[in-house]
Amino acid sequence: MAQKCCINHESSYGFHLELDHRRLVRRQATTRSLVPKPARSGRARYLDADAQAWLVAYVGQHADATLAELGAAWQAQGGRPVGQTCIWQVLDAHRLRRKKKPARRGTRPEAGR
Template sequence: MKAYSTDLRERVAAACHAGDRSIPQVAAHFSVSVSFVNKLLRRQRTTGTVAALPHAGGPVPLLDEAARTQLAACVAQQPDATLDELRAQLAASGGPAVGRTTVWQGLQKLDLRRKKRVSTPPSATPNG
């Protein structure tokens, strides 16, 4: 969900400080929740600003650069390994113990494909 604009935040705070309306009336007028108005006023009291906090950036990746390098070495050693086999090799080589999804995401970041060879034999019919 996107943060409310700074302009709206400033107008809501100004309407609350004008004193002619209650917080629920201000919330109804600007089509925001009462809890948003309360949190906005609390932020203004504590920090002095109504600006939204910056995005935190999400969780830290489980496979850092060194672990991805180990994963690439495991794939180079056994190119047709399954995700579970890669997990075991990564843990055995001193890497972190992670799940299949994390290994899959690491392979995507390394731009490596899981499927290395065609599962059917080539056609006996010559091309041409």
């Protein structure tokens, strides 16, 4: 008689089917339906449409501002503190991507001349 391996595809697949079956039975018992729950949309954005419009206008006036400076300006304007990721997501959504390029050779003045 052959011994079974500790874990094989058939047994783990059967285990997952059993869990799915339990979920379906529980869902039918609580909601009287097998229709899945609607998808959640996630957390609301920290910056609403008016705040995003202000930020886009501010970037238009201060194109060289860093994310930290934009966050400080937003907070000074009266907004609640937000992280740099939040500010970056707003800028990215409005296609305000600015990558600062390093200086090219020959454009910097040489020392001692």
